[in-house]
Amino acid sequence: MSAVATYTLRLGDDALVAAQRLAGWISRAPELEEDLALANIALDLLGQARSLLTYAGSFDGRSEDDLAYLRDEREFCNVQFVELPNGDFGMTIARMLFFSAYQYLLYDRLSGSADPTLAAVAARAVKEVAYHRDHAVQWTLRLGDGTDESHVRMQAALEACWPYTAELFESDALTREVAAAGVGVDPGTFSPQWASFVDGILKEATLTVPVLPARVTGGRRGIHTEHMGYLLAEMQYLRRSYPEDTEW
Amino acid sequence: MPETAELAERFEATLAADQRIEPRDWMPEGYRTTLIRQIAQHAHSEVIGMQPEGNWISRAPSLKRKAILVAKVQDEAGHGLYLYSAAETLGVSRAELTDLLHDGQQKYSSIFNYPTLTWADVGAIGWLVDGAAITNQIPLCRCSYGPYARAMVRVCKEESFHQRQGYEILYTLSHGSSRQKAMAQDALDRWYWPSLMMFGPPDAESTHSARSMAWRIKRLSNDELRQRFVDMIVPQAEALGLTLPDPQLTWNAERGHYDHGPIDWEEFTRVLRGHGPCNAARMEHKRRAHAEGAWVRDAAVAYAAKRSVEAVSVA
Ligand SMILES: [Fe+2]
Ligand SMILES: [Fe+2]
Numbered sequence: 408m409s410a411v412a413t414y415t416l417r418l419g420d421d422a423l424v425a426a427q428r429l430a431g432w433i434s435r436a437p438e439l440e441e442d443l444a445l446a447n448i449a450l451d452l453l454g455q456a457r458s459l460l461t462y463a464g465s466f467d468g469r470s471e472d473d474l475a476y477l478r479d480e481r482e483f484c485n486v487q488f489v490e491l492p493n494g495d496f497g498m499t500i501a502r503m504l505f506f507s508a509y510q511y512l513l514y515d516r517l518s519g520s521a522d523p524t525l526a527a528v529a530a531r532a533v534k535e536v537a538y539h540r541d542h543a544v545q546w547t548l549r550l551g552d553g554t555d556e557s558h559v560r561m562q563a564a565l566e567a568c569w570p571y572t573a574e575l576f577e578s579d580a581l582t583r584e585v586a587a588a589g590v591g592v593d594p595g596t597f598s599p600q601w602a603s604f605v606d607g608i609l610k611e612a613t614l615t616v617p618v619l620p621a622r623v624t625g626g627r628r629g630i631h632t633e634h635m636g637y638l639l640a641e642m643q644y645l646r647r648s649y650p651e652d653t654e655w
Numbered sequence: 656m657p658e659t660a661e662l663a664e665r666f667e668a669t670l671a672a673d674q675r676i677e678p679r680d681w682m683p684e685g686y687r688t689t690l691i692r693q694i695a696q697h698a699h700s701e702v703i704g705m706q707p708e709g710n711w712i713s714r715a716p717s718l719k720r721k722a723i724l725v726a727k728v729q730d731e732a733g734h735g736l737y738l739y740s741a742a743e744t745l746g747v748s749r750a751e752l753t754d755l756l757h758d759g760q761q762k763y764s765s766i767f768n769y770p771t772l773t774w775a776d777v778g779a780i781g782w783l784v785d786g787a788a789i790t791n792q793i794p795l796c797r798c799s800y801g802p803y804a805r806a807m808v809r810v811c812k813e814e815s816f817h818q819r820q821g822y823e824i825l826y827t828l829s830h831g832s833s834r835q836k837a838m839a840q841d842a843l844d845r846w847y848w849p850s851l852m853m854f855g856p857p858d859a860e861s862t863h864s865a866r867s868m869a870w871r872i873k874r875l876s877n878d879e880l881r882q883r884f885v886d887m888i889v890p891q892a893e894a895l896g897l898t899l900p901d902p903q904l905t906w907n908a909e910r911g912h913y914d915h916g917p918i919d920w921e922e923f924t925r926v927l928r929g930h931g932p933c934n935a936a937r938m939e940h941k942r943r944a945h946a947e948g949a950w951v952r953d954a955a956v957a958y959a960a961k962r963s964v965e966a967v968s969v970a
Contacts, residue, residue: 423718430712430721433728434705434940437948439735439749442705446729453722460718472717496951552961553954560950645716645774652832655716655774655824 411522412466413484414585416474417627418513419459420485423475424635425506426452427642431493441496444542448503451535458528472653476646480636481629488571488626490635497557497564500546505568507540508604509575512597521589544608551612558613565609566617573621576601581627670871675801678744686870689863690800691745692761693872695752698738699763701731703937707771708780716774723820724777730813737809741802757942765923766853768931775828775835775842781821783843783850783888789814790884791854799871822891829895836896843892844900851915852923854881885913 408416429449436442460471489506493499514536517529550561578595585591609616625631646655657665662681669676676682705728712728715721739749755761766784771777792814795807828839855861855877867873875883885904892899903916925931 427713430725433712433725433732434702434709435944435947437944437951439702439732439739441948442732443729443736446725446732450722450725450729453718453725457718457722475718476716496948549955549958550951553956553958554950556950557954557957641713645714649716649832649834652835654827654831655720 408463409466410581410584410588411525411590412463413581414591415459415463415525417484419456419463419474420483421489421510422452422459423456424483424485424638425489426450426456427638428489428491428493429499429503432499437496445499448539448542451532451539455528455532455535462524462528472646476643480631480639483631483635483639484627484629486571486574486626487622487624487632487635488568488574490626490632490638491568491571492634494564494567495560496546497550497560498567500543500550501561501564501568503539504543504547504608505572505575505605507536507543508601509572509594510536511540512600512604513592513594516592516597520591522591525590547608547614548612551609551614561612562614565614566619569617569619570622571624574624574626577624577627579627670799673797673871675804676799677801685866686872687745689867689870690803690872691742691747691752693867694738694742694745694803695747695755695761696763698735698742698752699756699761700767701735701738703763703767703941704784705731706937706940707767707769707933708777710771711774711777714774715777720824727781727817727820730817734810734813737806741800741806744802753945757938757945759929759938762927763937764853765926765931766849767937768926768933769845769849770933772845773838773842775825775838776846778821778824778828778839779842779846781817781819782825782891783821783846784853785814785817785821786888787850787853787884789818790880790887794874794880797871797874803872822895825895825897829897839895840897843897847900848918848922849926851881851885851918852920854878854884856920856923882912885915889913 426449429445429452432445433442433449436445456475457471460474464470464474488502491502511533514529514533518526518533520526520529547561550557552558576594576598578593582591582593582595586593586596606616663683666676666680666682666686669680676686708724708731709728712721712724715724739752742752743749752761756763766787771780789811792807792811796804796811798804798807825839825843828835830836858864858876858878861877864873864876868876889899889904901916903914905914907914926934929935
């Protein structure tokens with residue numbers, strides 16, 4: 408696969424797996440408004456995933472569904488962060504805060520990509536992600552500065568997520584190559600902006616920025632957590648049970 | 656203050672002129688409680704209905720279908736919200752109605768007590784269940800209570816999308832491989848009869864119907880609505896190339912309608928009384944989500960209270 412295709416696939420897998428997780432909240436949210444909001448965010452992420460996978464697949468003649476349904480675990484290159492189970496609502500909000508803040512900075516830069524398809528996808532996505540980030544910020548404030556229980560739960564959620572966030576900003580030969588060509592973004596370049604945004608919100612929410620070492624990672628190389636296999640088993644089972652059937 | 660008799664006369668005159676009763680208008684207590692019961696049951700149905708279809712979001716067979724299904728279930732949450740708002744204009748809160756549902760004092764449509772066993776069930780629900788809902792709700796757009804009628808206008812538009820999407824799922828399956836077609840037929844076999852039951856008991860045995868008709872809450876009887884529905888789906892089933900599991904289904908040229916076979920009202924009653932395949936699971940899921948969300952709702956209330964204290968002390 409070309410560097411652009413692999414780079415696009417990484418972003419597409421992040422969005423797809425995040426959408427799959429978030430959609431798991433539908434009918435389980437703390438209130439009906441949140442069922443709507445989380446479904447809406449899942450739908451945006453799924454839309455981003457579809458555009459990105461379609462583009463990634465166009466390089467070697469695969470469809471979005473070929474990529475989503477017919478790859479094995481080791482071929483998925485999303486960060487581990489997005490595949491973790493939802494946990495409680497606090498955990499979901501912590502993940503959305505970290506992830507949407509990351510996606511916002513990423514898409515904002517990517518909208519200036521020399522690759523017109525990536526630029527167009529990013530320009531649309533950045534507007535969606537601005538809403539996701541705002542939603543996560545509002546809830547971080549409410550949970551952090553709500554009740555004693557919500558404060559404790561939110562702090563615990565931040566700490567559970569934190570070690571996985573480092574992977575979002577890893578640079579490697581591929582990110583450096585696409586960044587040098589002006590088509591992609593090296594995520595390491597915007598990690599200071601991410602950190603200062605997150606710091607500001609957590610302080611306002613009376614929460615503490617975790618001081619925890621980053622976990623050993625590998626999502627970009629297809630090394631996942633044990634949760635990933637189950638996520639894919641569920642997502643892919645029907646399609647794979649009917650290998651002859653491509654129309655649904 | 657005008658006398659009650661005078662108010663009642665005005666209420667009757669509004670109905671007779673086929674105009675809308677609005678929240679500020681006087682209304683008989685029975686009218687109010689009937690509407691609360693019906694709108695709440697309708698709202699609860701939208702919300703509980705998210706479960707059987709939500710059951711297939713994680714396993715939808717293509718990303719396009721997954722997106723359509725998420726959007727559909729999201730619409731149902733939206734319908735729940737409009738309907739709870741319509742009920743709130745009658746002086747009850749959503750929280751009270753939710754408690755009544757959780758305590759088993761209010762019901763939701765029995766159709767959602769059947770399981771979604773295969774992907775084709777998502778198609779069958781869209782086509783038949785949303786189709787039956789539209790048949791029921793189109794006359795409700797002219798219901799005498801303004802907020803309910805207006806909520807129904809918005810809901811009906813979205814339901815007709817849902818029905819088309821469900822039909823399209825079944826059409827794709829029934830024109831696909833033999834396994835896909837068998838999956839579609841099996842779903843139809845299981846959802847056909849419960850969807851006919853959605854219109855409620857036959858007119859002769861329907862307890863609330865006459866009064867609701869007089870109040871112009873209900874415009875057509877259960878059997879009339881069921882007939883409309885059957886007349887609509889028979890040609891659609893033919894176009895799908897699927898067989899409705901009703902050997903007695905025949906065109907009655909004299910009546911200009913299809914005759915259908917006898918409905919198993921005993922099964923309807925059993926499911927209604929709580930003994931359907933999923934009654935316990937649906938309520939357990941709903942109560943658990945509500946209980947697990949309590950700390951989140953409490954936090955939102957506490958946070959808002961802190962903000963309003965700050966706003967006051969700044970002012
Ligand atoms: Fe609905
Ligand atoms: Fe619907």
